[in-house]
Amino acid sequence: MQVSRIKAPAPFDLNYSLECGQVFRWRKIDEYWYRVLGYGAVKVRQIGGYLEYAGSDGIDWHGTIQNYFRFDDDLNPILREINRDTFISDAISAYRGLRLLRQDPWECMLSYICATNTNIPQIERIIDNLCRMFGERIIFDGKEFYTFPSAETLARANIASIRACKTGYRAEFIKATAETIAEDASIFNKIRYCTYEEGREELLKKFQQHKVFKGIGPKVADCVLLFSLDKLEALPIDVWVLKIIVKKYASLFEKGFLNKIKARGSLSFKDYSIVSKATRGYFGRYAGYAQEYIYHYARTLL
């Protein structure tokens, strides 16, 4: 197998980027990380400032990898811009080189629908089950992989077989969202060229008009916008990030508001918007990067 290498822009850390919880389907086997990407499977490993890779035939892996790992992001200026206090500074120091990835929007959307009210090991299990049940098998480097199921496939699937993948109550959301995207996937292209606010509106239209995407609330929408549609100011607020915001960034909020959201476990739609706006205002246009550093730091080193 032909192994190629690509110069990674500094700073870059492959392990941090793949282990920080933004993406669910990489498998580490020996020295390499493996995954289905686009129309084939690929393996990558970092050697110093280079990324070594080999993948299925007939695919422009060089371009695919540049794009997927966001090698177009000039990370040092971004980190300088979000480095507003000692807490985030510690997170950046701990995980410098962590890059956001440019994921496929459909896979990202469905993955984060599956990621509600559960934990990462179980998310990985659910998604793997869906891929095994509904994806196509690929053999690469003597190993077995499955493509992520298309929206069309899941739109045709019956609820019982989706439930068999341990999706629980999310099965209906998965099918409904698949039907919506199978009918018209142009929303992703549309949003990519929108502002963050416009994209968010688009994904959350159900809160104004009819239901468009079931299973997508403000948090999942932010994940899709940040991880797959280039909205780097999107700042997904999950239970971990909320804990940090309440503890370390309390000064951004009125005392009464803070006590109110502390008293309750999760955020209402409105409160989410308030917390999001204040925190994005604080970190600026690359707030999504701040979020990912904080999230990973809070979960691993705090």
Added chain:
DNA sequence: AACCAGGTGAGGA
């Protein structure tokens, strides 16, 4: 046995 985990939708106040 309760509570938690990358939250959201339905239904009632």
Added chain:
DNA sequence: TCCTCACATGGT
């Protein structure tokens, strides 16, 4: 319009 609570699943 806003708030409350159920929701599948598996681990602690």
